[in-house]
Amino acid sequence: MHDTRTGLGSLRTQDIGIASEGVHRMSIDTALLAGVRPVALALNVTVTDAEASGYATVFGCGERPETSNLNFAPGSAVANAVVTPVISPDDPGFCVHLSAPAHVLVDLVGAFPGGGDFTPVRPTRLTDTRSSGNRIGTSAGDGADLMVAVAGHGGVEPGASSAILNVTVTDVRSEGFATVHPCGARPNASNCVSLEPRGSRMTCGRSR
Known part of the structure; x- marks a missing residue:
């Protein structure tokens, strides 16, 4: 849908050159929405060729959240993976804030119509293990669990049965993986793969 590089290889891109630091408004070709008047969009957002270290935040062009998406x-x-509110159902655009110049690619995955079961909320950080200084897991690879309360927190309704989360793993000390799942039996699958040491980050968006 958006590619700030050359647009090569795609029929539906907007070539705006490398995006500068700051907020950039992204428009939507309504033909892609098949008649849906969305209140939110499911997107895959990629940042590449950054000129400096930084972060990106995708939001509905109102007040910018204090959290980042990647x-x-x-x-x-x-x-x-990002889910963002749109400006309005009749103007289904959104904004991308970059803290440093970079190229941005945005792929449209889906749209949420009004009146559905999905309720977008202001992004809120539910937990951050860096504040305690205690890492999750061990170098021996036997793993560890972290329980995070979601329903009833951060604007999520107490009776919510699922949530779309942004999960970031950082300061990795050995190779491994992370799995986000409902508390109980852990599925034999990972959400974040190829975690590597040397202080790397892996950001993954998941619905649970």
Whole structure:
């Protein structure tokens, strides 16, 4: 849908050159929405060729949230699944804030119509293990669990049965993976794969 590089290989891109630091408004070709008047969009957002380390925040062009959707380093390519409110159902655009100049690619995955079961909320950080200094898991690879309360917190209704989360793993000390799942039996699958040491970050968006 959006590619700030050349647009090569795609029929539906907008070439605006490398995006500068700041807020950039992204418009939507309503033909892509098949008649849906959305209140929110499901997107895949990629930042590449950044000129400096920074972060990106995708939001509905109102007050910008204090949380980021992905973090990037110079020359890296980082992607994340994002759900964002739109400006309005009749103007289904959104904004991308960059803390440093970079190229941005946005792929449309889906749209949420009004009156559905999905309720967008202001992004809120539910937990951050860096504040306690205690890492999750061990270098021996036997793993550890972290329980995070979601329903009834951060604007989520107490009776919510699922939530779309942005999960970031950072300061990795050994190779491994992370799995986000409802508390109980852990599925034999990972949400974040290829976690590597050397202080790397892996950001992944998941619905649970």
